[in-house]
Amino acid sequence: MPVTDKKCSVNNEYAFASETKFLQQARNLVAEIATDCGFSEQIVFDIKLAAGEAIANAIEHGSPNGKSNSIKITCYCENDDFIVIVRDEGRFKKKLPVGTGDNVNFRGRGVLIMLALMDKVIIDETKSGTSVHLSKRYR
Amino acid sequence: MKIEVTKEIVPVIEITGEVDYFRAPELESAIDDLILDGNRNLLFDFSKADYIDSGGIEVLIGTLRKISKVGRLNFVSSNDDVVRLLDLVGVSRYSTFSLFSSKDEAIEDFKEVLKKCQ
Numbered sequence: 001m002p003v004t005d006k007k008c009s010v011n012n013e014y015a016f017a018s019e020t021k022f023l024q025q026a027r028n029l030v031a032e033i034a035t036d037c038g039f040s041e042q043i044v045f046d047i048k049l050a051a052g053e054a055i056a057n058a059i060e061h062g063s064p065n066g067k068s069n070s071i072k073i074t075c076y077c078e079n080d081d082f083i084v085i086v087r088d089e090g091r092f093k094k095k096l097p098v099g100t101g102d103n104v105n106f107r108g109r110g111v112l113i114m115l116a117l118m119d120k121v122i123i124d125e126t127k128s129g130t131s132v133h134l135s136k137r138y139r
Numbered sequence: 140m141k142i143e144v145t146k147e148i149v150p151v152i153e154i155t156g157e158v159d160y161f162r163a164p165e166l167e168s169a170i171d172d173l174i175l176d177g178n179r180n181l182l183f184d185f186s187k188a189d190y191i192d193s194g195g196i197e198v199l200i201g202t203l204r205k206i207s208k209v210g211r212l213n214f215v216s217s218n219d220d221v222v223r224l225l226d227l228v229g230v231s232r233y234s235t236f237s238l239f240s241s242k243d244e245a246i247e248d249f250k251e252v253l254k255k256c257q
Contacts, residue, residue, distance in 0.1 A: 048190070049190070053192060056161065113192070113228065
């Protein structure tokens with residue numbers, strides 16, 4: 001994770017080159033912040049998994065220029081919500097789930113997981129890139 | 140992620156670490172080699188793994204489709220989060236998928252199944 005250091009557990013932005021080798025490190029960083037924010041192990045797993053899906057998609061599809069593109073992750077608390085935003089420089093490819101049960105396709109399954117585990121998921125596409133907002137409410 | 144394949148009564152695929160979208164093809168390749176060799180009964184030992192994402196889930200479901208109704212996949216994990224995810228995405232609903240909390244239990248199950256087939 002070559003760019004920034006963790007300075008505050010509840011409001012920070014991180015950036016890293018769009019390389020597959022950073023996926024595990026990036027999702028574990030989000031999990032570490034969620035842990036610092038007081039979530040249970042189960043909810044931390046959910047946040048880590050949802051963020052991991054968004055980051056994997058950003059690396060694979062959100063980087064038209066490969067490693068020279070960067071992925072930005074922002075984590076902060078707002079009111080009763082813990083927010084993770086994953087920003088890339090491309091187009092979101094994981095469409096909403098198609099089919100049900102055993103027939104849900106792979107692309108849909110990543111989104112299905114995000115929707116199932118988080119309280120709110122917003123996918124925002126612009127000309128300069130895509131951002132995925134994941135929100136988890138403190139119970 | 141580390142993959143180790145050993146042969147017991149059926150092939151055992153032991154996975155250590157985290158199975159994610161970019162490492163899943165490595166797992167799929169190891170499984171495909173076993174299926175190409177004619178194996179239809181497989182034991183996935185996930186007891187040393189604590190994370191799987193949609194990429195890993197896709198490999199599991201792909202394996203269940205490849206072994207179809209003639210084989211079975213016994214999956215070992217006592218990680219509550221992993222088990223919860225398998226339920227969530229529907230893997231647990233496959234009739235050829237069974238979940239065990241220990242490798243010994245999963246092997247005993249295969250022994251019973253294979254005995255009935257003789």
